Amino acid sequence: MIDSLLELDRELFIYLNGLGSSTWDGLWLVITNKFASIPIYAILLFLVFKKYGWKVGLTILVVTALMITFTDQLTSFFKDTIKRPRPCQEASLQEVIRYVAPRCGKFSFFSGHATSTMAGAVFISLLLRKWFRYVPFIMLFWAFLVAYSRVYVGVHYPVDIIVGMAVGGVSGWIFYKLQQFAVKRLKLAA
Numbered sequence: 001m002i003d004s005l006l007e008l009d010r011e012l013f014i015y016l017n018g019l020g021s022s023t024w025d026g027l028w029l030v031i032t033n034k035f036a037s038i039p040i041y042a043i044l045l046f047l048v049f050k051k052y053g054w055k056v057g058l059t060i061l062v063v064t065a066l067m068i069t070f071t072d073q074l075t076s077f078f079k080d081t082i083k084r085p086r087p088c089q090e091a092s093l094q095e096v097i098r099y100v101a102p103r104c105g106k107f108s109f110f111s112g113h114a115t116s117t118m119a120g121a122v123f124i125s126l127l128l129r130k131w132f133r134y135v136p137f138i139m140l141f142w143a144f145l146v147a148y149s150r151v152y153v154g155v156h157y158p159v160d161i162i163v164g165m166a167v168g169g170v171s172g173w174i175f176y177k178l179q180q181f182a183v184k185r186l187k188l189a190a
Contacts, residue, residue: 009159013087013097016151016158020098029100032113032149037120040142044124044135051131059182060127067123067175071116071168079107088154101153111156114147114164115171122172127179143168 020028030036049057087093088104121143125136147165150156156164 005159009157010087010093013151013157014093016148017087017097017154020100020152025100028149028152029102031145032101032153034113037117037142037146041120041124044128047128047132048124051128055186056183059186060179063175063179063182064120064123066178067119067171068116070175071119071171072112074167074171075110075112075115075164078110079112082109083107084109084157084160086155087157097154098152099154101155105155108156108160109163110167111147111150111160111164113150114143114156114161115168117143117146118165118168119172119175120168122169123176123179126173126176 045061048060052060084107086104086106086108087097088099088101121136121139125139128135143165147161150161151158
């Protein structure tokens with residue numbers, strides 16, 4: 001069962017990675033770069049402070065930092081425990097894949113990019129959906145782009161992405177609930 005799932009994952013990776021073209025490599029390298037999200041999150045952070053004010057905004061900022069730390073540590077734990085090689089490290093794939101990323105990285109399962117981007121998308125969408133109804137669609141679209149970019153550049157299998165996005169979605173929801181609890185406690189203390 002696991003072997004057939006991994007083989008299907010490998011074949012899907014080869015297919016999706018093979019859809020790439022040198023014409024689009026630059027764009028996907030920008031999308032996959034973790035610093036590409038900074039302008040998006042800066043705008044969203046501005047909106048958070050504008051809608052929630054400084055006291056709640058700072059609480060949201062602290063919870064966001066905790067969420068990023070949590071997703072980073074969780075993905076590192078799973079990568080170091082499972083030790084699934086990345087596709088760019090597989091000798092049997094070297095002749096059939098497009099490796100576009102500037103570096104390969106250590107282990108593959110599950111994608112930290114997919115996890116953290118989806119966690120951020122869910123978290124910020126839940127925070128801002130009341131005022132900006134398109135934010136959830138934009139953020140989920142961005143999360144899917146970043147996640148797919150990891151397959152495009154040759155560093156993650158589709159299962160790494162799917163699991164990372166699922167874990168990220170749950171993490172974003174949990175930290176949203178944690179933020180709500182923290183804000184309620186702050187309002188009681190005021």
